[in-house]
Amino acid sequence: MLRETAFTDVRCDSALDDASAGFMMDEDTFRAFYERTARGLWAYLARLTGDRQLAEDLLQETFYRFLRAAATYDNETHRRNSLYRIATNLARDVRRRSLARAALVPAGDDIERLPSGQDAGATERLADFTRAMSRLKPRERAMLWLAYAEGASHREIADVLGLRPTSLKPMLFRARRKLAELLGSAPHGGKV
């Protein structure tokens, strides 16, 4: 189950005003949902793309498409999974587009330069981690992030990434092995 899912139930069938006609939720509901999810989603997109500005752009586009989607959701978890699925697909589309290629090469140069008040060792470990992640395939990055940063179940990861749940487990195993090897060979380790 994704983290931070113990939310109060959200009303989705509120009356829509003229301006928001077509949106699946009203402003108050949206703002509450955004406050709960935007930070985590931005981190996911930043790690997936390696670009902070692109992550912000994709975040806005994700929420817009989410609002326009005429979908109904059983619960908060389902809604969040849908949000992450939209974000994942957008990141994949951008990556495929040749125009965005230069901005999206997952070299991690951008998020490696995050401002940090930490000691040099922590900064170097972060840089090692960023480089290691950048050497994974985008889908591997996404599944590891969802599993270990968002705490998503296999079923949820499969749902977000459009994979069969049965094929996820070996893929996750391989991705985990690959990242562990990359972190193990990093100059500053990366181990806990």
Added chain:
Amino acid sequence: MKPIDCELESEVLAAVLQDRWPERVDASLREHVAACAICADVLAIAGAIDNDREQLRAHAAFPDSGRVWWLAQMRARREAAQTAGRPITAAQVIAFACAMGLLGACFGATSAWFQSALRRTTSSLATIRFQTLIPFAGTFIAQHGALLLGMAAILLVVPAAVFLTMLRE
């Protein structure tokens, strides 16, 4: 067959995420991790990913919810207007096609008259002596030069203005 998961990996993950590793976990779990490649991998990556997550979340840069809502509204309105404009364009295309069809039908109905009129005009032009028209044209230009100049200007300026307006739009 090589195992790809371990029943204790969720415990290892929980211990790492809750900052209980390695001091505040059972010795048996530590021994297991030392012997289990899968749990060792989980241990290696879980803490690193969690640290990275905290770093990214701490430095997350995204607009506030009000701005995102407002931009979404503006965009939805714009797209709604574009969608509403689409049937008008289709109707215009249909109207143009109808007008062309009507024009063709009229021409077909009057083609006999048109062809005879064309023949008459051609034969009339053949009988005209253009040299006799030159003095008449000179007189006409002298008397109505300003009018002719205005008409020529309109013929040039109006299409240019229409073109430039369309270009700007």
